[in-house]
Amino acid sequence: MMPVNVLITGSNGFIGRHMVDRLQKREDVRIATFTRGDDLESLETKVKEADVIFHLAGVNRPQNEAEFEEVNAGLTEYMAALLLKHRRAPTVVMSSSIQAESQNAYGRSKKQAEEAMLAFALESGANVCVYRLPNVFGKWCKPNYNSVVATYCHNIARGLDITISDPEKGLTLVYIDDVIDHFIDRMDTLGKPMSHPYYSLDRTFQIKLGELADKIYRIRDIRKSHILPDLSEPLMKCLYTTYLSYLNKQDFAYRLEMKTDHRGSLAEVIKSNQFGQIFISKSHKGVVRGNHYHHTKVEKFCVIQGEAIIRFRHVHDGEVLNYQVSGERIEVVDIPPGYTHSIENVSDGELTVLFWANEIFDPQAPDTYYLEV
Numbered sequence: 552m553m554p555v556n557v558l559i560t561g562s563n564g565f566i567g568r569h570m571v572d573r574l575q576k577r578e579d580v581r582i583a584t585f586t587r588g589d590d591l592e593s594l595e596t597k598v599k600e601a602d603v604i605f606h607l608a609g610v611n612r613p614q615n616e617a618e619f620e621e622v623n624a625g626l627t628e629y630m631a632a633l634l635l636k637h638r639r640a641p642t643v644v645m646s647s648s649i650q651a652e653s654q655n656a657y658g659r660s661k662k663q664a665e666e667a668m669l670a671f672a673l674e675s676g677a678n679v680c681v682y683r684l685p686n687v688f689g690k691w692c693k694p695n696y697n698s699v700v701a702t703y704c705h706n707i708a709r710g711l712d713i714t715i716s717d718p719e720k721g722l723t724l725v726y727i728d729d730v731i732d733h734f735i736d737r738m739d740t741l742g743k744p745m746s747h748p749y750y751s752l753d754r755t756f757q758i759k760l761g762e763l764a765d766k767i768y769r770i771r772d773i774r775k776s777h778i779l780p781d782l783s784e785p786l787m788k789c790l791y792t793t794y795l796s797y798l799n800k801q802d803f804a805y806r807l808e809m810k811t812d813h814r815g816s817l818a819e820v821i822k823s824n825q826f827g828q829i830f831i832s833k834s835h836k837g838v839v840r841g842n843h844y845h846h847t848k849v850e851k852f853c854v855i856q857g858e859a860i861i862r863f864r865h866v867h868d869g870e871v872l873n874y875q876v877s878g879e880r881i882e883v884v885d886i887p888p889g890y891t892h893s894i895e896n897v898s899d900g901e902l903t904v905l906f907w908a909n910e911i912f913d914p915q916a917p918d919t920y921y922l923e924v
């Protein structure tokens with residue numbers, strides 16, 4: 552099968568980098584790129600060869616407003632003229648903006664770019680797909696430029712102030728992976744006539760500026776509270792991953808508080824109102840932990856270093872069950888409710904155990920009852 556020749560303009564930009572990265576993984580695609588500083592003659596050659604053009608070059612915050620017209624409109628008009636000159640009709644996917652209908656220099660230049668490409672489509676019969684994008688967010692977007700999410704994540708991760716111009720201001724956001732998925736879908740339906748030139752994404756997020764800031768502060772605070780937000784909420788999932796991409800390179804690791812006593816130590820790793828909590832314990836030689844049971848709380852024990860005996864006794868029964876476990880063969884032991892249980896370090900050195908409980912420990916309602924096995 553012949554590879555699809557794809558030209559990506561603006562390939563060093565936020566959306567462009569993602570597109571290059573995704574398409575590089577495909578063996579059926581040959582990529583050409585065009586970015587600022589590349590000479591226009593090379594653009595002519597690349598345009599002539601392209602089966603698909605992702606037109607992502609643009610300026611959003613130029614030093615000089617004239618650049619809107621020069622780049623957003625001018626470069627697009629130039630490309631359309633080249634395509635007509637060489638009688639080429641590739642599929643063109645272009646990233647316009649919801650501001651294309653706004654009466655500002657950026658909006659007007661985007662509208663002009665759309666018009667140039669739509670006129671080309673009419674004349675050549677090519678498929679042109681125009682996406683009027685709202686605010687795109689995700690990793691690799693420059694902070695303090697055109698994305699409030701990037702700026703907030705970058706600043707909050709560094710303890711810098713953020714500006715919330717109006718907490719009630721509504722925003723429409725789209726996530727970068729959704730944008731790329733959609734754009735690539737247009738490429739993969741190559742040759743099929745498009746019914747209309749305007750496309751929008753299936754998934755958009757509406758949020759107020761103040762709420763956005765609150766969510767990002769909550770994400771920052773996970774390192775202290777250990778409480779993960781509900782990651783089944785799609786916006787939170789996308790914001791969380793975006794936030795982490797803005798961490799300072801020296802700041803990926805954080806220490807956990809170790810609660811230490813005569814038995815050893817214990818540290819809470821991560822908690823969630825959805826899945827409970829994960830914690831880790833270290834126990835000295837001979838130490839026995841537990842000797843309690845739960846009514847509703849359930850746990851899993853997983854020894855990761857050392858050897859232990861986990862003992863169980865049904866609270867209405869005299870029979871004691873012994874489970875010999877070792878870090879040499881990682882296995883998980885379920886702790887059913889209504890069984891009093893203990894774990895004894897029978898190794899020569901320290902015992903390290905990873906625990907999961909289905910609920911966050913609540914000292915006011917621990918659901919834990921002392922009873923010797």
Ligand SMILES: NC(=O)c1ccc[n+]([C@@H]2O[C@H](COP(=O)([O-])OP(=O)(O)OC[C@H]3O[C@@H](n4cnc5c(N)ncnc54)[C@H](OP(=O)(O)O)[C@@H]3O)[C@@H](O)[C@H]2O)c1
Nearest residue numbers: 561563564565566586587607608609646647648684686687
């Ligand atoms: N991100 C959003 O939220 C969003 C929303 C709506 C629409 N859009 C549109 O989507 C496109 C991509 O946005 P983005 O967020 O990826 O922006 P970006 O990060 O600024 O990327 C645009 C890229 O185009 C390059 N470029 C500028 N002038 C050029 C020229 N004359 N020839 C070739 N390349 C040139 C830029 O180079 P420099 O870095 O050197 O300037 C940059 O690498 C833009 O057209 C933008 O208007 C973006």
